[in-house]
Amino acid sequence: MSTDTACPAQARLDPITLALVQNRLDYISCQMGWVMVRTARSPIFNQSHDFSCFVTDRLGTLVSQADGIPIHTGGGGFAVRAILERFAEAGISEGDVFLLNDPYVAGGNHLPDWVIARPVFSGGRLIAFTCNRAHQSDIGGGVAGTYNPLATEIFHEGVRLPPLRLVEAGDIREDLWELLLINTRTPDLLDGDLRAMLGSTRIGEQQVRELAESLRPEAVEPFFEGLLNHADKSLRAAVAALPDGVYRGEERFDNDCFEPMDIPIRLAVAVSGERLRVDFTGTAPQMRGFKNSSLANTYSAVYAALLSFFDPDIPRNEGTFRCVEIVAPKGTIVNALPPAPVTMCTVFPAHEIMHACWWALGQAAPARACAGWGKNSFPNSSGLHKNGLTWVLYHWIGLSGAGAVAGRDGFNQIGPIVTLGGLSLPNSETYEQLYPVKVRQQEFRCDGGGAGEFRGGTGVDSIIELETDVEFSFRSEGASRPTGLGVNGGLDGQQASLGVEERSGEAWTPPVYGVRRAGPARLAISSPGGGGFGDPLARDPGRVLRDVLDGTVSPTAAHDLYGVVLRSSGDELDGEATARRRAALAERTGSVAKG
Amino acid sequence: MTASSLPDQDRGVGRAWRIGVDVGGTFTDLVLMESDGALSVTKVPSVPGDPGAGVMAAVTAAAQARSLSSEELLAACDIFVHGSTIATNTVLERKGARVGLLTTKGFRDSLEIRRGLRADPWRHREPYPDVLVPRRLRWPVDGRIDRDGAEETALSEADVAAAVALFREAGVEAVAVAFFNSFLNTRHERRARELLQRDWDMPWVSLSGEISPTIGEYERSSTAVVNAYIAPRTVGYLTRLTDQLAAGGLSRQVLMMQNNAGTATLAQLAERPATLLLSGPAAAVGALEFFAEAAGSRDLISMEIGGTSCDIAMMGGGKVELTDALSIGGYDLALPSVDVHTIGAGGGTIAGVDAGGLLFAGPAGAGADPGPACYGKGGRLPTATDAQVILGRLSPGAFAGGSIEIDAARARHAMEEHVGAPLGLEIGDAAAGVVRLLEQKLLQGMQRMSSERGHDPRRFTLVACGGAGPLHGASVGRRLGVARVFVPKLAGAFCALGLLNSDLRQDYVRVHFTELDRADSATLDGIWAELTAEAAATLSDCGLIDGATAFERTADLRYRGQQWDVTVPLGLEFDAAEVRLRFEREHERLFGHIQPDGAIEITKLRLSGIGRVERLRGRQSARVQSRPAPATRRERSVWLDEIHGWREVPVHDEGELLSGHSLAGPVIVEAATTTVLVGATDRLEVLASGDYLIHVD
Numbered sequence A: 001m002s003t004d005t006a007c008p009a010q011a012r013l014d015p016i017t018l019a020l021v022q023n024r025l026d027y028i029s030c031q032m033g034w035v036m037v038r039t040a041r042s043p044i045f046n047q048s049h050d051f052s053c054f055v056t057d058r059l060g061t062l063v064s065q066a067d068g069i070p071i072h073t074g075g076g077g078f079a080v081r082a083i084l085e086r087f088a089e090a091g092i093s094e095g096d097v098f099l100l101n102d103p104y105v106a107g108g109n110h111l112p113d114w115v116i117a118r119p120v121f122s123g124g125r126l127i128a129f130t131c132n133r134a135h136q137s138d139i140g141g142g143v144a145g146t147y148n149p150l151a152t153e154i155f156h157e158g159v160r161l162p163p164l165r166l167v168e169a170g171d172i173r174e175d176l177w178e179l180l181l182i183n184t185r186t187p188d189l190l191d192g193d194l195r196a197m198l199g200s201t202r203i204g205e206q207q208v209r210e211l212a213e214s215l216r217p218e219a220v221e222p223f224f225e226g227l228l229n230h231a232d233k234s235l236r237a238a239v240a241a242l243p244d245g246v247y248r249g250e251e252r253f254d255n256d257c258f259e260p261m262d263i264p265i266r267l268a269v270a271v272s273g274e275r276l277r278v279d280f281t282g283t284a285p286q287m288r289g290f291k292n293s294s295l296a297n298t299y300s301a302v303y304a305a306l307l308s309f310f311d312p313d314i315p316r317n318e319g320t321f322r323c324v325e326i327v328a329p330k331g332t333i334v335n336a337l338p339p340a341p342v343t344m345c346t347v348f349p350a351h352e353i354m355h356a357c358w359w360a361l362g363q364a365a366p367a368r369a370c371a372g373w374g375k376n377s378f379p380n381s382s383g384l385h386k387n388g389l390t391w392v393l394y395h396w397i398g399l400s401g402a403g404a405v406a407g408r409d410g411f412n413q414i415g416p417i418v419t420l421g422g423l424s425l426p427n428s429e430t431y432e433q434l435y436p437v438k439v440r441q442q443e444f445r446c447d448g449g450g451a452g453e454f455r456g457g458t459g460v461d462s463i464i465e466l467e468t469d470v471e472f473s474f475r476s477e478g479a480s481r482p483t484g485l486g487v488n489g490g491l492d493g494q495q496a497s498l499g500v501e502e503r504s505g506e507a508w509t510p511p512v513y514g515v516r517r518a519g520p521a522r523l524a525i526s527s528p529g530g531g532g533f534g535d536p537l538a539r540d541p542g543r544v545l546r547d548v549l550d551g552t553v554s555p556t557a558a559h560d561l562y563g564v565v566l567r568s569s570g571d572e573l574d575g576e577a578t579a580r581r582r583a584a585l586a587e588r589t590g591s592v593a594k595g
Numbered sequence B: 001m002t003a004s005s006l007p008d009q010d011r012g013v014g015r016a017w018r019i020g021v022d023v024g025g026t027f028t029d030l031v032l033m034e035s036d037g038a039l040s041v042t043k044v045p046s047v048p049g050d051p052g053a054g055v056m057a058a059v060t061a062a063a064q065a066r067s068l069s070s071e072e073l074l075a076a077c078d079i080f081v082h083g084s085t086i087a088t089n090t091v092l093e094r095k096g097a098r099v100g101l102l103t104t105k106g107f108r109d110s111l112e113i114r115r116g117l118r119a120d121p122w123r124h125r126e127p128y129p130d131v132l133v134p135r136r137l138r139w140p141v142d143g144r145i146d147r148d149g150a151e152e153t154a155l156s157e158a159d160v161a162a163a164v165a166l167f168r169e170a171g172v173e174a175v176a177v178a179f180f181n182s183f184l185n186t187r188h189e190r191r192a193r194e195l196l197q198r199d200w201d202m203p204w205v206s207l208s209g210e211i212s213p214t215i216g217e218y219e220r221s222s223t224a225v226v227n228a229y230i231a232p233r234t235v236g237y238l239t240r241l242t243d244q245l246a247a248g249g250l251s252r253q254v255l256m257m258q259n260n261a262g263t264a265t266l267a268q269l270a271e272r273p274a275t276l277l278l279s280g281p282a283a284a285v286g287a288l289e290f291f292a293e294a295a296g297s298r299d300l301i302s303m304e305i306g307g308t309s310c311d312i313a314m315m316g317g318g319k320v321e322l323t324d325a326l327s328i329g330g331y332d333l334a335l336p337s338v339d340v341h342t343i344g345a346g347g348g349t350i351a352g353v354d355a356g357g358l359l360f361a362g363p364a365g366a367g368a369d370p371g372p373a374c375y376g377k378g379g380r381l382p383t384a385t386d387a388q389v390i391l392g393r394l395s396p397g398a399f400a401g402g403s404i405e406i407d408a409a410r411a412r413h414a415m416e417e418h419v420g421a422p423l424g425l426e427i428g429d430a431a432a433g434v435v436r437l438l439e440q441k442l443l444q445g446m447q448r449m450s451s452e453r454g455h456d457p458r459r460f461t462l463v464a465c466g467g468a469g470p471l472h473g474a475s476v477g478r479r480l481g482v483a484r485v486f487v488p489k490l491a492g493a494f495c496a497l498g499l500l501n502s503d504l505r506q507d508y509v510r511v512h513f514t515e516l517d518r519a520d521s522a523t524l525d526g527i528w529a530e531l532t533a534e535a536a537a538t539l540s541d542c543g544l545i546d547g548a549t550a551f552e553r554t555a556d557l558r559y560r561g562q563q564w565d566v567t568v569p570l571g572l573e574f575d576a577a578e579v580r581l582r583f584e585r586e587h588e589r590l591f592g593h594i595q596p597d598g599a600i601e602i603t604k605l606r607l608s609g610i611g612r613v614e615r616l617r618g619r620q621s622a623r624v625q626s627r628p629a630p631a632t633r634r635e636r637s638v639w640l641d642e643i644h645g646w647r648e649v650p651v652h653d654e655g656e657l658l659s660g661h662s663l664a665g666p667v668i669v670e671a672a673t674t675t676v677l678v679g680a681t682d683r684l685e686v687l688a689s690g691d692y693l694i695h696v697d
Helices: A008-012 A015-039 A076-087 A174-181 A187-215 A217-240 A295-309 A318-323 A350-364 A428-434 A541-550 A555-560 A575-589 B051-065 B070-075 B086-092 B110-116 B157-170 B187-199 B217-247 B281-295 B384-390 B408-423 B427-453 B469-480 B491-500 B521-542 B576-591
Strands: A051-057 A062-064 A097-100 A113-122 A125-135 A164-168 A245-255 A260-272 A275-279 A324-327 A380-384 A390-394 A437-444 A460-466 A470-475 A497-502 A513-518 A521-526 B002-005 B017-023 B027-033 B039-045 B077-083 B099-104 B138-141 B151-153 B174-178 B205-207 B254-257 B263-265 B300-305 B310-316 B322-328 B331-338 B341-343 B349-353 B359-365 B397-399 B404-406 B461-465 B484-487 B504-515 B549-559 B566-570 B600-611 B634-639 B646-653 B661-664 B667-670 B675-678 B683-686 B692-695
Touching: A015 A051, A015 A062, A015 A125, A015 A187, A015 A217, A015 B359, A015 B427, A015 B576, A051 A076, A051 A187, A051 A217, A062 A076, A062 A217, A062 A318, A076 A097, A076 A113, A076 A125, A076 A295, A113 A187, A125 A187, A125 A217, A164 A174, A174 A187, A187 A217, A217 A275, A217 A318, A245 A350, A260 A350, A295 A318, A295 A324, A295 A350, A318 A324, A428 A437, A437 B110, A497 A513, A541 A555, B017 B051, B017 B491, B027 B051, B027 B491, B039 B051, B039 B491, B051 B070, B051 B217, B070 B077, B077 B491, B086 B217, B086 B322, B099 B110, B099 B157, B099 B217, B110 B217, B138 B157, B157 B187, B174 B187, B174 B217, B187 B205, B205 B217, B217 B254, B217 B331, B281 B300, B281 B310, B281 B331, B281 B461, B281 B484, B281 B491, B300 B427, B300 B469, B300 B491, B310 B427, B341 B427, B349 B384, B349 B408, B349 B427, B359 B427, B384 B408, B384 B427, B408 B427, B427 B469, B427 B634, B461 B469, B461 B491, B469 B484, B469 B675, B469 B692, B504 B521, B521 B549, B521 B600, B549 B576, B566 B576, B576 B600, B675 B683, B675 B692
Parallel strands: A275 A324, B017 B077, B077 B254, B099 B138, B099 B174, B174 B205, B300 B461, B461 B484, B646 B667
Antiparallel strands: A051 A062, A051 A125, A097 A113, A097 A164, A113 A125, A245 A260, A260 A275, A380 A390, A380 A470, A437 A460, A460 A521, A470 A513, A497 A521, B002 B039, B017 B027, B027 B039, B254 B263, B263 B504, B300 B310, B310 B341, B322 B331, B349 B359, B397 B404, B484 B692, B504 B600, B549 B566, B549 B600, B634 B646, B661 B683, B667 B675, B683 B692
C-alpha cells in the first residue's frame, strides 16, 4: 500500500463528518446546476445542459463536481490555479469574482467555455472557490455560434479572456462587462447567462460557507483533504487490480479540416502497481485546423476515459487522479501551442483520446473493454426564417451509434461519446416547429452495428428536407472509414455516408470538411455504427434471431458473421445447422464457438 | 390485523360514510370516515398475487371492528375511493400485454431511440430497460399530418390492414397508435382505430393524440405504448374488483385515484389506465389539503417515509403543482401528474462502508424481505431501522401487531460488523452516523424541491408521516429552518386518508401555438368552451356528484425562443394583458428574471373539469384546554442528536396524551403505526384534532 500522498493527520478525521461533508458538497455543486438551469437564458443551458458546476479548495484542487458533463471532468483545477497564479492568494478579496476562458494563459479548455470562479471566505480566510464552466452561445470570432471550421489561429475563434476580476468587492466592473457584450453577436443572451452563472456560484458560495461554519473554518481543509484521499484510494485500488505492463493505444484523423492527411494520436498506458501513466509521445504535431487540444481538455478526455472504464462508483474529484500521470508533449495536437486553433477539441480529438485510452486499457482488462463509438458526422446548417431572422440547426438527428461493452449492445443512437450520452436528442416534431424543415426518417440501419457477442449500435438512416436556401458546414469525421471499432474480436461498425439532393434536381456528396451553399434540399445522413464486443460466434443465437426479425441484422450477416442459420420460414432458428455453421467458421478463424 | 381509532369515536351505524383503500406492497390500509367525521384505520396484509383479495379483507376487518357485516358497511358507504399499485406493478414486473405499435413511416424507432435520455451517463454500461414493443411489432404506416395539423399524405388503409394481419399472427393483445404530429390532428389515429376495430375487433387501442396530446413523438409514443401495455391487466383487475364490491353491497361507483390527484370512475379510466401509475403517492395531495386546517397553514411540505423510500410533496398556498413528465421503471410518459419527488431513504435503507473507506447510507434497501437485521428474517446488513433501535428510539419487542419481533442484538451485531468495526467507531456513534447521513439526504431532497419550485421552505410547515417519518421530522425540520412540524395522528395511513379528501378530476389539453399579443380571444374562448363541454359531459356521466362542478382554465406560455413552458392559471375571460402579468409573476418566481416587453407565445390551452367532493372536516375534541401532560411513566436512554447526545428520555404511549397537552422535549410518543421523536429544545403540542404539532427551535 503506497502512502506517498496519505497524510497521517487523516487518521483523526471523524468518518461520519467526512461522509456528511462529501454528501453536502455534491449537493451544493448539483444545486448550483439547478440554479443555472432555472435562470440561464440560452437553450444551450436549460435544454442541453452544456455546463458544469464545481467546488475547489483554496489551492484550486477540485473537490466536488457532481453535476458535470464528462468532458469537463478534469478542467476545473486548471482554471482556478490560473487565477491564483495571476492574482495570488493575497490579491483575492471577499466579494471578488473571476472570469476566464483562454486555453493558453488561463487554464481554459476552449474559448466558448467561460469559467466563473467565486472565492469563498469564512472567518476572514479563503477556504474554497465555487465555479461554473459554461458554453456560451456566441463569443465573436469568424462565424456565429462559436465553431469556425475555417479557423487556423485562435484569433479566428472569438474573444480571449485571461483571468479577469469581473466583480470587485461586490461590484461588477461595468467597463469590463461592456467589453464582453460588444464582443458577442448575442449580447442579450450573454448578459443573462453571465448573470445566471454569477447567481449559481453565489448560492454555492453561501452554502460552502455555511458548511465551513458548521465545522469551524480551520477544520474544513482536513476534510477536503480527506475527500481527495478517499477518491485517491478508490482509483488506486482499481489500478492495482490491473496487471503491470505497458499498453498502447492509437487513433487517427484522416484530415486536418482542410485536406486529407494522416494524423495519429499515440499513447502508452504504463501500469505499475497502483500508479498509471499516460504518455502521448509519438502523437502528431499540432495541425492547421481547429481539432487541436488544450492541455486542460486532454486531461479531461483522459479522465473521462478512465472513469468510464472503471466502476462508476469511484468518486470524481481531483484526488481521484493523484495516481495518474499524463505526459503530453508540447506542440502536439494534445498540447497545442499558441496560436493554434482549438475550439473543436471538446469533440475532436477528445473522441480520439478517449478511444485510444480505451484501446490501451482494454488490453489490461479485456472484460471491461469498451468498443468504439461511431464518430459524429452530421453538419450544421443555417438559413433565414421568413421574418428575416437567422436560424442555425445542428443535425443531431444524425447522431451515431455507440460501441458495445460486455453485457450490453451498443446504443443504436445516442449523444456524443464525450458526454457518454449525457446530452439528449430533440424530438423531430420540435425541430419542425422551430425550423423550416420536414423530418422524413430517423430509423435504425440494417447491419450498421459491428457484429459481436454484444453488437455495436446500429446508427440511423435519417432524411430531412430543408425548405429554404441553406448554408451547410460539414465535419464528417466518420464518413471515410469505420470509426466505431470493435474490441475482443468484435467487428467495426459501418461508416457514415451523406448525400444532398437539391430541389433543383442537383445531387452531390458533401465534402468531409467545408462550407457549401444550396437551395432547398433533402439531406440524407446514414450515421456511423458502433463497434462490437467479443466474438460474433459467441452471441446468443436467440438475440441474433431477434435482430434479424427486427431488421437490424440481415439474414446474410446472420449467416456469414454470426454463423446463425434460420429455417426456411425465416423466423425460426435451425439449431443444428447453426452449430455446424459456427463450428466451421470457428475452425476457419481459430475462434472458439459457443452457443 | 389491527384497528385503531380516535379515542372518542362514535360506533353507531351512520350514513354517508366514506371509505378509502390504499394497497401498498406490505399492507392494505383502509380509512373509514363516519358521518360525524370520526376517522379510523384498518390495516391488513396485502395479497401480492391478488390485490383485490386484500381490499375485500380490509373491508371485512373494518366491518368486524364495528360488529357489522361487510354488506352493512358497504351499503352505508357513500364514497369509495381506491388507490392501487396495479398499473405500476404491471410495468415494474413486466406483466403487461403483448403490444403492437402503428407509427408513421420513417419513425419506427422513436420509441427505442428514447431521445438518448440517460439518467446517469457515467453508468454507461447499464442497458436500457427492454423496449416494450420489439421492432418487428412496430409497424410503419404511410400517411402524414404536417406541422400545421393539415393532412399532407392520406393514411394508407392498406398499411393498417397489413399491420392487422401481422399483429394477429403474432398474438398481439393491445395496440398503440402514435403518428407523427398527431398532437395537432388525431384524424389518422382515429381512423386507424376504426379500422382495427372493424377488421379485428381489437378492444385495447391506445391513441397517442388522445392520451397525451403534447408535442414530442418520443414521449407521446411511449405514453401510448405504456397505456396499451398495462390496459388489459389493469382494467381487468378494476372491473373484477368493482363487480365484487357491487355484489358485496356497494351501491356507489368505485372511484380511483389518478396521477393528477383527482379521482375518476372505471368508465373514465378504461381508455387511459396510465393515469393510475402514480395512484398511491398522488393521494398525498388530498391528505395535505385535509391537514392544512389542523396544521394552520396552506404551505406544507410532506415527508412520507416508508420501508424503502421517502416521497416528498410540496403544497404552496394550498396548491400542489402538476408536471407533464412521469417516469416509471425507466419508461417515460407525458401525463399531468403530481410533482412527487422520491428519494431512496427509508427504514430499510442499507448502510455500510465503501471500498475507499467512506460511510454510505443507501440508495440500496433491504425491502420487506429480508428487511432490517433486527427483524430476524435473514437480513444481515445494517439499516436505518437498526440504527434507530441501537439509538433507543425504537423499542425492542413486538411490532406491527406482533407480526414482527425487533431484536436489538441482531441490529447491534450488523452495525458493529459493517459500520462500527471498519470505521473504528463505537456502535452508538456508528448508528448515529447512519441516521445523520440519512437525515442529510432527506433534508437535501426537500431543499431541492423547494429550490426547483421557487419556494422558501422556512415559511412551510413540515408534515412528517409514513411509519418512519415522525422519527425524523423534528430533526430534519430544524435543519430545514421551519418553525413547526406537523405529525398526523394517522401518520401511518397518510395516503389512504388522502383518498377520502379528493375531488373527481379530468384534465384536458389542446396544443395551440400563437403569439399572446396576436391571440384572438374568441378563438381561444371557443377552444376552452369545447373542452369545457367535454369535461362537463364526462362529469355528469359519473353521476356521483350533486351539482358542484368547476372548470379551471390554464395556459402554457413561454418567451419566444424558450424551450419550456410555464403553466399559468387564467380567469374565465381571456385578457392578454392580464395573462402577461400572471406569466411574468410566475416566471420571476421560478426563474428569477423576466424579459420586459419580451414576445410571449402560447403553446397549450388546458382545462380541468372538477367534480367537488365535500371536504373532510377534521373532528375537534370538545375538551381542549391547555394542561400539563400526565407524569412520565417510562424513561429510556436515547441518542438525541450530535449536540445533546444520549439522554434519559420520557416515553409516552399515545393513549396517555389528550388534546391540549403540551410537553417539553425531549420526549418520545409511541403510537400504533409510528414513533414520534421530539428533540431536546422542541415542544410537543397535542392539537384539538388529536394530531401532534412539534414547535422546533
